[in-house]
Each structure stands twice: as structure tokens, then as C-alpha cells.
Amino acid sequence: MNLDPLNFLGQTLALLLLAPLLSGCIKNWKAKLQNRRGPRPWQVYFDIAKFLRKDMVISEHASWVFSFAPYVVFLTALLAGLMVPMINAPAPLRLFGGVLAVVGLLALGRFFLALGGLDPASAFGGMGSSREMTISAIAEPAMMLAIFTVAITAGSTDLSQIAQSTQSATWKLLNPAHVLAFAAMFVVLLAETGRIPVDNPATHLELTMIHEAMLLEYSGRYLAFMEWGASIKQLVLMTLLVNVFFPVGLAGPQASVAALGISLAAYLAKLLALSAVVVVVETTNAKMRLFRVPDLLSTAFVLAALALLSTFLFQ
Amino acid sequence: MNPSDVFPELQPILEEVTKRFNGRIESSFAPRLNEVYFHARMDFVSGFCAHLFRKWGGRLVSVFADDARAGTGVFHLYYVMALDAAHGFFILRVPISPETPEFLSLTDAMPAVNWQEREIQDLFGLKLRGHPNARRCALHDDWPEVYPLRKDFDLRTVLPPFQGVRHKFREVEGEGVFQVPVGPVHAGIIEPGHFLFSVAGEPVLYLQLRMFYVHKGTEKLFESLPIPHGVRLAESISGDSSFAHATAFCHAVERAAGVEPPPRARALRTVCLELERLYNHIADVGAICTDVAFVTAHMHAMRLKERILRVNEQLTGNRLLRGMACLGGVRFDFNADQLRAIGQLADELEREFNDLIKLTSDNSGLLDRLEGTGVLTPKVARDLGVVGIAGRASGFDHDLRRDFPHAFYDQVQFTVPVFTDGDVQCRFDVRRDEVFQSLAILRQVMGKLPAGPIAVPVGEVPPDRVALGYVEGWRGEIFHWIHTAPGNRLSRCKIKDPSLQNWPALSEAILGNIIPDFPVVNKSFNLSYSGTDR
Numbered sequence: 001m002n003l004d005p006l007n008f009l010g011q012t013l014a015l016l017l018l019a020p021l022l023s024g025c026i027k028n029w030k031a032k033l034q035n036r037r038g039p040r041p042w043q044v045y046f047d048i049a050k051f052l053r054k055d056m057v058i059s060e061h062a063s064w065v066f067s068f069a070p071y072v073v074f075l076t077a078l079l080a081g082l083m084v085p086m087i088n089a090p091a092p093l094r095l096f097g098g099v100l101a102v103v104g105l106l107a108l109g110r111f112f113l114a115l116g117g118l119d120p121a122s123a124f125g126g127m128g129s130s131r132e133m134t135i136s137a138i139a140e141p142a143m144m145l146a147i148f149t150v151a152i153t154a155g156s157t158d159l160s161q162i163a164q165s166t167q168s169a170t171w172k173l174l175n176p177a178h179v180l181a182f183a184a185m186f187v188v189l190l191a192e193t194g195r196i197p198v199d200n201p202a203t204h205l206e207l208t209m210i211h212e213a214m215l216l217e218y219s220g221r222y223l224a225f226m227e228w229g230a231s232i233k234q235l236v237l238m239t240l241l242v243n244v245f246f247p248v249g250l251a252g253p254q255a256s257v258a259a260l261g262i263s264l265a266a267y268l269a270k271l272l273a274l275s276a277v278v279v280v281v282e283t284t285n286a287k288m289r290l291f292r293v294p295d296l297l298s299t300a301f302v303l304a305a306l307a308l309l310s311t312f313l314f315q
Numbered sequence: 316m317n318p319s320d321v322f323p324e325l326q327p328i329l330e331e332v333t334k335r336f337n338g339r340i341e342s343s344f345a346p347r348l349n350e351v352y353f354h355a356r357m358d359f360v361s362g363f364c365a366h367l368f369r370k371w372g373g374r375l376v377s378v379f380a381d382d383a384r385a386g387t388g389v390f391h392l393y394y395v396m397a398l399d400a401a402h403g404f405f406i407l408r409v410p411i412s413p414e415t416p417e418f419l420s421l422t423d424a425m426p427a428v429n430w431q432e433r434e435i436q437d438l439f440g441l442k443l444r445g446h447p448n449a450r451r452c453a454l455h456d457d458w459p460e461v462y463p464l465r466k467d468f469d470l471r472t473v474l475p476p477f478q479g480v481r482h483k484f485r486e487v488e489g490e491g492v493f494q495v496p497v498g499p500v501h502a503g504i505i506e507p508g509h510f511l512f513s514v515a516g517e518p519v520l521y522l523q524l525r526m527f528y529v530h531k532g533t534e535k536l537f538e539s540l541p542i543p544h545g546v547r548l549a550e551s552i553s554g555d556s557s558f559a560h561a562t563a564f565c566h567a568v569e570r571a572a573g574v575e576p577p578p579r580a581r582a583l584r585t586v587c588l589e590l591e592r593l594y595n596h597i598a599d600v601g602a603i604c605t606d607v608a609f610v611t612a613h614m615h616a617m618r619l620k621e622r623i624l625r626v627n628e629q630l631t632g633n634r635l636l637r638g639m640a641c642l643g644g645v646r647f648d649f650n651a652d653q654l655r656a657i658g659q660l661a662d663e664l665e666r667e668f669n670d671l672i673k674l675t676s677d678n679s680g681l682l683d684r685l686e687g688t689g690v691l692t693p694k695v696a697r698d699l700g701v702v703g704i705a706g707r708a709s710g711f712d713h714d715l716r717r718d719f720p721h722a723f724y725d726q727v728q729f730t731v732p733v734f735t736d737g738d739v740q741c742r743f744d745v746r747r748d749e750v751f752q753s754l755a756i757l758r759q760v761m762g763k764l765p766a767g768p769i770a771v772p773v774g775e776v777p778p779d780r781v782a783l784g785y786v787e788g789w790r791g792e793i794f795h796w797i798h799t800a801p802g803n804r805l806s807r808c809k810i811k812d813p814s815l816q817n818w819p820a821l822s823e824a825i826l827g828n829i830i831p832d833f834p835v836v837n838k839s840f841n842l843s844y845s846g847t848d849r
Binding site: 289 | 493494495496497502503516517604606607608609610611614615618678680681683684688829830831832833834
């Protein structure tokens with residue numbers, strides 16, 4: 001199978017452009033639900049453009065790791081995104097890896113994000129890094145178990161393969177394994193994208209921050225890549241959720257333009273629906289006490305383990 | 316002194332104290348029915364305070380100095396004991412000779428006076444003896460050896476710019492213990508204060524506070540102004556308590572001048588004090604929610620607060636009620652439209668605040684964050700003399716509105732909510748209950764609003780009078796003590812904001828909690844930097 005240049009280009013552009021818009025939509029809807037007017041959905045584009053133009057202030061204690069981290073975070077998110085089928089089933093970088101590669105790339109990004117938080121030796125960055133690592137140590141296994149559940153049913157760890165087989169007639173959308181794995185993945189999504197009840201993306205209180213604490217020392221271009229990378233990662237995780245668990249409308253290989261159009265529409269509708277759920281969760285919940293977060297993620301892990309178990313029980 | 320100079324409730328205490336300390340009290344006088352002054356020597360202070368505390372439940376609410384060298388050749392120290400049950404203040408005055416400028420510390424026995432004593436040392440150059448930690452407090456470590464509240468210090472003195480170390484922090488040492496410095500400049504629009512956390516992972520082992528970054532010499536400034544101008548300065552002591560501070564100042568001046576504001580003025584003062592309490596309490600309820608990321612409740616609270624601020628503007632022309640207070644009464648009367656606006660506001664708030672409370676109490680995640688967080692035990696609260704909201708959440712059953720009725724509070728019925736768990740939830744609940752009490756007070760005042768003038772002329776206040784003014788602000792008790800000078804001026808104005816008393820309690824409340832819970836604990840106290848630093 002060749003690398004289809006159009007597919008590759010299209011998905012890259014979609015990742016780069018759709019991700020900020022999705023973040024903006026979530027912010028806007030959250031504001032609406034809280035009786036505020038809120039920023040326009042496309043405000044995030046302006047923010048990134050502004051950060052890209054701005055000068056940077058870099059701590060004198062920072063080393064090359066600090067400058068290196070934003071690119072790693074950005075590129076790993078983008079590469080991982082190219083391995084997940086968005087609007088047509090063979091993802092552009094399918095050949096380079098399946099679900100393990102996606103999880104690995106995201107972990108690499110997070111590793112550098114945490115290093116970037118530690119590197120300038122500010123107290124807040126270190127706190128953020130330590131919390132991020134604590135949380136991801138539980139979130140990551142839960143995510144892998146959940147995806148393996150689907151992978152076992154599909155008989156492959158190739159995400160494109162999984163997405164295609166979940167569309168086949170024999171696939172039961174509401175099988176217990178599937179539902180449990182989806183629930184686990186949703187909790188992981190909240191944790192990995194720094195959402196309430198795990199983290200508050202909109203807070204100004206440094207002492208309570210997780211993801212934002214690691215970005216506190218960043219400014220200008222680096223901050224732009226960090227923010228952009230974070231929104232791409234969010235899009236990748238949400239795509240993973242909607243396309244692996246509900247691949248309704250996903251176009252197959254050599255699909256017609258019309259099929260691609262339908263696929264795009266279905267994909268966007270699914271994304272927005274998932275975002276709406278995230279918004280409702282964020283609006284109706286308070287943040288958990290930090291030491292309670294592992295409980296929540298352990299629940300996700302248990303759900304994922306049960307899902308895996310039930311693939312064998314209910315075959 | 317004649318016993319009939321004081322309230323009947325105070326007479327037995329006065330008699331007992333006079334008899335017991337016969338010979339050690341050099342003289343005494345009662346300029347007001349609930350304000351008695353005793354003159355004695357420094358070595359008498361601890362015995363006097365301890366006796367009042369043990370036998371009569373007195374509490375030391377303020378300790379301050381006055382440079383009276385021009386008239387009497389000595390500095391004076393004042394110890395203000397509040398006898399809440401008997402509704403009176405016993406104020407002990409002791410002389411400190413300029414040749415041996417030293418005074419004995421009470422901090423070992425009463426940790427509540429720790430910062431106040433150190434402030435006297437910093438601002439008057441009176442050395443503390445027997446204080447466990449007599450370091451700089453009101454002034455920072457780079458301040459030269461000059462004493463700004465002495466009369467020979469010129470207000471316009473320009474000091475050399477800051478050099479060197481502002482403050483040496485005490486660090487906790489040990490494996491895996493880290494220091495997390497926060498501030499003095501914070502995110503958000505708040506004032507400066509430096510917090511140094513020593514943490515082992517997330518749990519806080521020790522929190523050291525460094526305040527007084529915005530010391531503005533307000534007390535010194537009062538000495539340079541004619542008394543009526545002082546009202547405007549008092550409004551700026553702490554922005555969120557503008558009206559309470561201005562009213563406390565007016566109260567002190569009126570008491571010194573022997574003037575009583577007319578009933579309508581006292582009723583309008585009560586209305587404004589309650590409006591100030593309402594907007595701050597409701598904003599705090601929301602802010603506590605936002606610090607645990609339950610932003611929805613915060614947004615509703617902000618909407619309600621805005622509603623009150625607009626009514627404030629409609630009533631007084633200022634959203635924070637500035638310009639309303641004046642000596643002898645208030646500056647603006649309310650017409651029928653304005654009174655109706657207050658009534659409407661009270662009805663709306665009752666309904667909408669109920670909804671807001673339902674929104675918060677239905678949220679189990681929120682309760683989980685607030686309950687058991689930042690516990691200030693009643694014992695620690697009592698040792699530190701914690702007052703106001705934070706005090707009432709930790710079993711301190713005092714409220715100047717009830718115990719020392721000022722303004723119109725003797726004409727209305729209300730209860731003082733008191734809780735004993737001392738956690739964030741209790742401080743939240745105190746605010747919640749006080750909002751409903753405030754609404755009830757507003758309605759009662761509106762129901763029996765007296766007619767008549769809204770102010771009486773105060774005229775020139777005679778020199779060398781002393782008076783204590785007091786107001787229960789929304790945060791807690793506010794005291795203004797004045798000593799008048801010739802030419803309608805002040806030779807001393809001592810301001811006691813509840814924040815000064817409560818800040819040290821924050822260090823205690825956070826122990827054993829984790830760092831990400833600090834913002835909500837801090838917010839549940841919501842102390843003023845400006846009121847502390849002055």
C-alpha cells in the first residue's frame with residue numbers, strides 16, 4: 001500500500017486547522033452554559049497567531065530541553081494524529097504503526113512536556129510535571145486496555161483495520177465490552193486533555209494547575225506550539241474515541257468524493273456531540289481533590305479491565 | 316470615678332476590678348458608658364488582661380501605641396479588652412519612658428497579639444522583651460532604623476530605595492522537602508503577599524506568610540489631615556469594606572465629640588453596612604466555588620453581586636458606597652424610588668440566592684472539596700483571637716452588631732450563625748446564613764425607617780479626647796481608635812482591620828492539607844491585604 005499524498009495532506013491540514021477550532025468551540029459552549037457570552041470559537045486561531053508573532057521570555061536557568069520540548073509535543077501529537085483514521089479508513093501513516101505507536105508517541109510528547117515544565121526550575125512547573133506524571137501513570141494503562149479490548153475483537157492493533165472491522169455487519173455496537181471500554185476511554189479523555197474534574201484548563205490559580213503549570217514559563221512561539229500541540233492531542237484522542245467506537249459513516253479506501261463528504265459530515269457531527277458531552281461534564285462538576293483523581297482513573301482502569309474480560313466472556 | 320458613669324452590666328466588673336487591683340490602678344475614667352480607661356504601669360498589663368480573660372471572658376482586641384511625648388513626656392501603650400457579655404470595653408493605658416523604650420510581650424500567653432506587638436516595635440521603635448519571634452513585621456528587613464509613627468518622623472521623608480534581603484524565610488529541611496514560593500505578585504487582580512510553602516510532595520508542612528508589601532502609612536496620613544477629610548481616607552483602607560471603615564472612623568469621631576447621629580442616619584448606615592456585607596458574602600460564595608472549578612455557581616454569584624453594586628450606585632452614586640459616610644450621619648437620603656429598589660433587591664436576592672445555594676448544595680463533588688478542608692480548630696482559633704466569619708466558623712460566638720449594638724442594630728432582630736468544625740464548608744455556611752440574616756435586617760430597617768434629618772453637625776472636636784469607634788464589617792470587627800489634637804486634627808488614629816488578626820490563622824488552617832487546596836482555603840478566609848498592611 002502506498003502513501004497517498006492527498007490523504008496525507010488532507011489529514012495533516014485537518015489536524016492543524018480543526019484542532020484549535022474544536023478547543024474554541026468547547027470554550028464557547030462552556031461559557032454559554034455558564035451564562036457568559038464567551039470568546040468566539042475561532043479565537044484560538046488568533047491566540048496562536050499572536051503567540052507566534054510575540055517575542056519570547058526564557059528563564060536563564062532553562063537548557064536546550066526547554067526549547068526542544070514544544071517541537072516534540074507538537075510533532076508527536078501531529079504524527080499520532082496521522083495514524084488515526086479521521087475521515088477515511090486507511091490513516092495516512094498506517095504503515096508506521098497502530099495503536100501502540102499512537103500511545104507511544106503521545107507518551108513521548110508528555111515526557112518532553114514534563115521535562116519542559118521541570119527544566120526552568122520554577123516551583124510551579126515542577127509541581128505540574130509531578131502531577132502530570134502521577135496521573136498519566138494510571139491513565140495510560142487504562143487507555144491501552146480499553147483500546148486492546150477493541151483490538152482483540154477486531155483481531156488487529158492497526159487502527160484503520162479496527163475502524164473498518166467495526167463497520168462490518170457482524171459488529172455489535174452495544175456489546176458490553178464495547179460500552180465498558182468506551183466509558184474507560186472517556187474518563188481517560190478527560191484526564192489526558194486536562195478537563196474538569198481532573199484539571200481546570202481555565203484557572204488562574206497556579207497551585208491547582210496540572211497541564212497549565214507546565215506551560216507557565218513558556219511564551220511566544222514556544223507557547224504557540226505547546227497550545228497548538230495540546231489542542232491537536234485533544235482532537236486525536238477524541239477522534240480515536242468516535243472513530244474506533246462509533247465508526248458510523250467512516251469512508252473506506254478509494255472512496256468517492258461524495259462518500260468522503262458524508263464521512264466528513266458524520267465525523268464532525270460525532271466530534272461536536274462528544275464535545276458537548278465534555279462541556280456538560282465540565283459545567284456540572286467541581287474539580288476533584290488531587291488525591292481523589294487516582295481513584296477516578298483507577299475506576300477507568302477497572303472498567304477497561306472488565307471490558308477486556310468481557311470480550312472473552314461474551315464472545 | 317462614679318459607677319453610674321458606665322452601663323449597669325459593667326458596674327459589677329468595674330467594682331470587682333477596682334477592688335482587686337486597688338493601688339495598682341493609678342487612675343481610671345469612663346468617657347463613655349461602655350468605654351472605661353485605666354492607667355497603670357507596664358508590669359500590671361499581663362495580670363490585668365489575664366484576670367479579665369479568666370474571670371469575665373474578656374478578650375484582647377487591640378494593642379497599640381501612641382507617641383504622647385509632646386504632652387506627657389512618654390509613649391503610651393493601650394490594651395483594649397472587649398467584655399462581650401457586659402457590652403463594654405476596658406482599655407488599659409501604660410506609659411513607656413523614651414529613655415528605656417521597651418515593653419513586655421504578651422505573645423507567649425496570647426499568640427493573638429503577635430503581629431500587633433511587632434508592629435508597635437517596628438513603627439514606634441519600642442523594643443519587645445520576651446517575644447518568641449521579635450523580627451520585623453510591619454516594615455520589611457531593608458527598612459533603616461527610623462520609626463515612622465513617632466512624631467519626629469516627617470511624613471515626607473524619602474527613604475533610600477530597597478536593597479538586600481526583604482525577608483529571611485525559615486525553611487523546613489529534610490529529604491524530599493521542597494520550598495514553593497508563591498507571590499508576592501499573584502495571578503489575578505489581588506494585592507501582594509508572599510507565601511512560602513514547605514511541602515513534602517503535595518502535603519503542606521509549613522506555611523510562612525510575609526505581608527505588609529502595601530504598607531502605605533495610612534495611620535500617619537490621618538495625623539496630617541483635618542478630621543472631616545479623614546472619612547475619605549478611611550474609605551480607602553480596604554476597598555471591599557469602604558463603608559464599614561468610614562463608618563467606624565465616623566463612629567470614633569462622633570464619640571469623641573459627644574455627638575449622636577440622628578435615628579434616620581443610623582438606619583441608613585445599617586442599610587449600607589448590610590448591602591456591603593451582601594455583595595461581599597455573595598461574591599465569596601461564588602469565589603469559593605470557582606476555586607474548586609465549579610464555575611457555574613461563580614457566574615451566578617457574580618450576576619447577583621453586580622445587581623447589588625448597581626443598587627449601591629443608584630443609592631449613593633458609587634458602586635462601593637464611597638462618599639456616603641460622613642461625620643454625624645450620612646450624606647445622602649433615599650427617596651421613595653430608592654427605597655423601593657432596596658425592597659425589590661431584597662426580594663430578588665432571597666429567591667435567586669436560594670437557587671444558588673441549592674445549586675451548590677446539590678453538587679456532591681463540591682461538598683467533597685469543601686468539607687474537612689482547611690480546618691481551623693476552635694482551640695487554635697481562640698488562641699489566635701480569630702474574629703469575624705472565620706471566627707464564627709470555628710466556634711467564636713461574637714458579633715459586634717449583637718454584643719455592642721451600633722448604628723441601628725439595637726432596633727432589629729437577627730441571629731448570629733456559629734459553627735464549630737472550622738472547615739471551608741463552615742466558612743461557606745456562615746456566609747450563606749448571614750446573607751439571609753442581612754436580608755431580614757434590611758427588611759426590618761425598611762419597615763421602621765425613622766423620619767427626620769440624616770446628619771447632625773459635628774463641629775470642631777476638642778483636643779486631647781480619646782475614643783474607640785467600632786463596626787462589624789462583613790469580614791469581622793473593625794476598630795478605629797482616635798486621639799484628638801488641637802485645630803480639629805488627630806494626633807493618632809489606630810486602625811484595626813479583622814484581616815490583621817486572621818492572617819496567622821491561615822498558616823494553621825492549611826497544615827496537613829495539600830497544596831492544590833490552598834487557594835480555596837485562602838478564599839474561604841478572604842482577608843484583605845490593604846487592611847492588614849495599611
